[in-house]
Amino acid sequence: MDFQLSEEQTLIRNMVHEFVEQHVRPMADEIDRNHRFPEESIAPMAELGLFGFNLPEQYGGSGIDSVAYAVASEEMAKVSASHAMIMGSQCTLTTPILVKYASDEIKERIIPKMIAGEALGCFCLTEPGAGCDAASQRTSAVRQGDSYVLNGSKMWITNAPQSKIFIVFAMTDFNKGVKGISAFLVERGAPGAEGLSTGHPEEKMGMGASHTTEVVLKNVVVPAANRLGAEGQGFKIAMETLDGGRGGGAAMATGLAQAALDSTVAYTKERVQFGRPIAANQGVQWMIADMATRIECARLMTHRAAAAKDSGLPCTKESAMAKLYATETAMYVTEKAVQLHGGLGYTRAFAVERLMREAKLTEIFEGTSEIQRIVIAGQVLR
Amino acid sequence: MSKLANIYVFSDKPSRIRDLIGVATPLGDKVTAIVIGAQPEAQAAAAAGAATIIAIPSQEGVIVEDYAPSIAEAIRGAGAAGLVLLAAGKRGKCLAAKLGAALRAAVVNEASAISLDGGLAVSHMVYGGLANATETISSPLAVVTVASGALEAAPCQAVAGAEIRQGVFVPPAHPIRLVKREAKAGQAVDLAASRRVVCVGRGFAKKEDLSLAGDLASAIGGDVGCSRPIAEGEGWMEREVYVGVSGVMLNADIYIALGVSGQIQHMVGANGSKTIIAVNKDKNAPIFNFADYGIVGDLYKVVPALVAALK
Amino acid sequence: MNIIACCKIVPEDQDIAVKPDRTLDLSKAEPKISQYDLNAIEAAIQIKEQSGNANVVALSAGAAKTLGNSKIRKDILSRGVDSLTLVADDSLEGRLPADTASVLAAAARKTGFDLILCGEGSGDIYAQQVGILLGEMLGVASINGVSRITAGDGTVLVERTLEDEIETLELALPAVVSVTADINTPRIPSLKTILAAGKKPTVTETLDGIGYQAPAPVAAMTSVKAPEQSDRKKKIIDGDSDADIKAFIESIRPELTA
Ligand SMILES: Cc1cc2nc3c(=O)[nH]c(=O)nc-3n(C[C@H](O)[C@H](O)[C@H](O)COP(=O)(O)OP(=O)(O)OC[C@H]3O[C@@H](n4cnc5c(N)ncnc54)[C@H](O)[C@@H]3O)c2cc1C
Numbered sequence A: 001m002d003f004q005l006s007e008e009q010t011l012i013r014n015m016v017h018e019f020v021e022q023h024v025r026p027m028a029d030e031i032d033r034n035h036r037f038p039e040e041s042i043a044p045m046a047e048l049g050l051f052g053f054n055l056p057e058q059y060g061g062s063g064i065d066s067v068a069y070a071v072a073s074e075e076m077a078k079v080s081a082s083h084a085m086i087m088g089s090q091c092t093l094t095t096p097i098l099v100k101y102a103s104d105e106i107k108e109r110i111i112p113k114m115i116a117g118e119a120l121g122c123f124c125l126t127e128p129g130a131g132c133d134a135a136s137q138r139t140s141a142v143r144q145g146d147s148y149v150l151n152g153s154k155m156w157i158t159n160a161p162q163s164k165i166f167i168v169f170a171m172t173d174f175n176k177g178v179k180g181i182s183a184f185l186v187e188r189g190a191p192g193a194e195g196l197s198t199g200h201p202e203e204k205m206g207m208g209a210s211h212t213t214e215v216v217l218k219n220v221v222v223p224a225a226n227r228l229g230a231e232g233q234g235f236k237i238a239m240e241t242l243d244g245g246r247g248g249g250a251a252m253a254t255g256l257a258q259a260a261l262d263s264t265v266a267y268t269k270e271r272v273q274f275g276r277p278i279a280a281n282q283g284v285q286w287m288i289a290d291m292a293t294r295i296e297c298a299r300l301m302t303h304r305a306a307a308a309k310d311s312g313l314p315c316t317k318e319s320a321m322a323k324l325y326a327t328e329t330a331m332y333v334t335e336k337a338v339q340l341h342g343g344l345g346y347t348r349a350f351a352v353e354r355l356m357r358e359a360k361l362t363e364i365f366e367g368t369s370e371i372q373r374i375v376i377a378g379q380v381l382r
Numbered sequence B: 001m002s003k004l005a006n007i008y009v010f011s012d013k014p015s016r017i018r019d020l021i022g023v024a025t026p027l028g029d030k031v032t033a034i035v036i037g038a039q040p041e042a043q044a045a046a047a048a049g050a051a052t053i054i055a056i057p058s059q060e061g062v063i064v065e066d067y068a069p070s071i072a073e074a075i076r077g078a079g080a081a082g083l084v085l086l087a088a089g090k091r092g093k094c095l096a097a098k099l100g101a102a103l104r105a106a107v108v109n110e111a112s113a114i115s116l117d118g119g120l121a122v123s124h125m126v127y128g129g130l131a132n133a134t135e136t137i138s139s140p141l142a143v144v145t146v147a148s149g150a151l152e153a154a155p156c157q158a159v160a161g162a163e164i165r166q167g168v169f170v171p172p173a174h175p176i177r178l179v180k181r182e183a184k185a186g187q188a189v190d191l192a193a194s195r196r197v198v199c200v201g202r203g204f205a206k207k208e209d210l211s212l213a214g215d216l217a218s219a220i221g222g223d224v225g226c227s228r229p230i231a232e233g234e235g236w237m238e239r240e241v242y243v244g245v246s247g248v249m250l251n252a253d254i255y256i257a258l259g260v261s262g263q264i265q266h267m268v269g270a271n272g273s274k275t276i277i278a279v280n281k282d283k284n285a286p287i288f289n290f291a292d293y294g295i296v297g298d299l300y301k302v303v304p305a306l307v308a309a310l311k
Numbered sequence C: 001m002n003i004i005a006c007c008k009i010v011p012e013d014q015d016i017a018v019k020p021d022r023t024l025d026l027s028k029a030e031p032k033i034s035q036y037d038l039n040a041i042e043a044a045i046q047i048k049e050q051s052g053n054a055n056v057v058a059l060s061a062g063a064a065k066t067l068g069n070s071k072i073r074k075d076i077l078s079r080g081v082d083s084l085t086l087v088a089d090d091s092l093e094g095r096l097p098a099d100t101a102s103v104l105a106a107a108a109r110k111t112g113f114d115l116i117l118c119g120e121g122s123g124d125i126y127a128q129q130v131g132i133l134l135g136e137m138l139g140v141a142s143i144n145g146v147s148r149i150t151a152g153d154g155t156v157l158v159e160r161t162l163e164d165e166i167e168t169l170e171l172a173l174p175a176v177v178s179v180t181a182d183i184n185t186p187r188i189p190s191l192k193t194i195l196a197a198g199k200k201p202t203v204t205e206t207l208d209g210i211g212y213q214a215p216a217p218v219a220a221m222t223s224v225k226a227p228e229q230s231d232r233k234k235k236i237i238d239g240d241s242d243a244d245i246k247a248f249i250e251s252i253r254p255e256l257t258a
């Protein structure tokens, strides 16, 4: 058994590292503080292929390698989790659905644009009344001839203000419950989509540069060809997509934690109290040992879930465990990091303050920690 | 070891000939200056302290680098043993390598020391300034470029009745055609010769703010330099005034760093200064490990106060 | 047009440690492509993009144990070159510039070329002469300090930004040109070029295979040592309140008025 990254995966990590150090680090604090979407990052990210992860080469993607994606997401999150979110919404939540379920015409028309960063996509599942209980969808899709008419509203949608491509889940048959949910592609700007609108970005605790808004659908008409998968297949599509997305969330959390640990190691070796660096205290050393150990574990679980996915092995439990453990690790580590930076940790002088705010989200989105436990328990008790 | 019998000096810049002869004098018994031109150029070399001068006739439209075969020929004619000193600009380095190839001589650029103890040995910086490497020369001749102020130069007297010999122009095998040459707008100062230097780093938010550094420099009677990103990334200042391993090596009395982090590649250029003063808002910036005096603070607050206090 | 971009593999200088006796510990320094050689590679691929029909070969000479690292080979190939030629021999470890240039010359003669591009100096010994030595050994035109290149018909126009002037020169091909760090910003390899790197051709040459004959040595590197740290006073004032600034000014005033 070999726990090494492949040469390509290592080069991909170096590539993302070079990109974030050159391009993202100088703006990371500013975009978070000003809640500014980093428009200027989209083209360079596309050029590096960062929107083409896990997509077939025929559309201009890089082929399947979830471990490489995890490595990239971790590296990105070390510097800006908002950038990792933007990448994740595109690479794990939207394009894979189109690749698997859209018609050839749609795939050939849209996927290259998404890879080129000309069209961003968003995943519209959550509703005011359907959070953890994603199955209780109220958005409706009514068949009219060759079209569907969509009505309803979605909440907490990442990338929505900047998106052209909306993957919307809606009820085609309210009587069938979960089996009545279907998935649709809505293209902003297409005829019939005039009734699609996005709201103001929520004022979030962190991830300021990744915009999250409401998406309102008022009599939005989409061609039947824009239905993704069969009628009633929507919930399955949503869940399997989230299975994949979880790996990205876990990797992002690992990156946040690693950045917080790196800052802590440097700071505690430097900061002198009682005549010696605070890292010389065993109490501090034990905290750092725990932080490092948990991060190591989070990374291994994340890579293992990704590797299982790429080998076509079942990975629902593995992904959920990785997401749960990595995100709780991110919260644990960033909280300790703020603690060990003392008063300065509670200011914007160090990134650990932002990292802690960013870490909190990872426990909530793409399925809360509680939901991950429900999934894991379901698998274990089966 | 005793002195070298012969040292040859050539400078593509008239301003450097005196200090190269000054570096050569303690190292060699006989210093020969090679110049391109005729009487006036030869006399200038004599005035700078050269006892023997070889004058290669100047050619229309030939770039300095293409005099390499002629200079090589002059040196060969004079014995081709000892040391050739050149000014460490781009032209000097190009010539050095061309001479090295033509005369099968070792070439060392930007010497930080030249020693004659136990044979000729020349040191220069390696690994981005992290270390000094010493090369022991085994070829009869070595070609070395020297940056302004990098090596101690002995004071030299003008030589009356210097011996002036006529060199020959040897055309290069693959002449390079000069298409266009323009003087750069605004001559940059020679920071290596400055006594006091105020250095601009990336802590400055925009180009307009550089006047702050200018104000401080005039208040202390110094010049303004910068870190590499200010010259090469931002392009706010000339490349000739960035301090560091690939830029200028300072020999100043006072160096004041404003918003400079103090990476090794920069500091090796600044460390030649007698007193180092740093203003940086990051307490952990490496610059404070190299500083005599420092303040952990915002340069936008500190510098105006400093200027006001010094007026 | 056949372009060779020379690139040296050097230790990552960030990871070089200074030992107590001031010698260097390179054991933790991973190999990487020398910074300025990335400028040479980028210049080569920009010429290719402009002229449309050029072939860019990356050429690296060095110890077999370094160049045998297939990750570093893929790294070079991911930068946009068409192929890679290596001259790998453990005797090439730590060679001085005259030797390096003669190895590169032998390899370039075998490969064939119209234009060779070099960086201004390597990240390890930064000797700043290999390009010119190479040109002289090959008997072709050579120049350094180049900050712009325009390929013409059988010639290249190069711009040099010198200390106090800017000049444009025309060199007849074949030629060797050393470029400066500000000629371009080397692009970061993309996901695609990284994944394609393993499929690009690599030719590994031996010293015998390129007909290399070692020139008589001209110098030997006899010591590499970190300079002694000069003791600084380190009187640092932590804070920029008005009182702090006043104290700072008072501490440095004697120096400034001396
Ligand atoms: C920044 C951000 C970005 C997001 N991006 C997207 C996106 O792009 N697309 C999208 O569709 N959604 C997105 N979401 C929505 C996210 O997935 C939901 O917020 C999440 O699923 C939780 O839903 P909720 O907020 O309605 O919380 P609720 O469902 O109201 O849950 C509240 C609490 O109750 C707990 N809980 C609920 N049910 C149970 C149970 N059965 N057992 C135990 N505990 C339970 C939860 O774990 C949680 O702690 C985003 C959210 C945020 C904050």
Ligand SMILES: Cc1cc2nc3c(=O)[nH]c(=O)nc-3n(C[C@H](O)[C@H](O)[C@H](O)COP(=O)(O)OP(=O)(O)OC[C@H]3O[C@@H](n4cnc5c(N)ncnc54)[C@H](O)[C@@H]3O)c2cc1C
Pocket: B128, B200, B201, B202, B203, B204, B226, B227, B228, B229, B230, B242, B243, B244, B245, B246, B247, B258, B259, B260, B261, B262, B263, B264, B265, B266, B269, B279, B280, B281, B282, B285, B297, B298, B299, B300, C035, C123
């Ligand atoms: C091969 C190689 C060769 C190199 N050669 C050189 C060289 O010759 N010369 C050179 O300079 N560099 C060189 N470098 C680059 C060098 O490594 C550093 O990147 C560079 O010196 C950093 O410049 P800086 O200190 O201006 O910028 P930064 O490192 O970005 O530092 C800016 C500093 O400003 C401080 N600051 C920000 N705002 C304020 C404020 N308002 N008030 C006070 N302080 C503030 C910050 O705390 C920070 O410390 C080389 C690099 C390589 C790889």
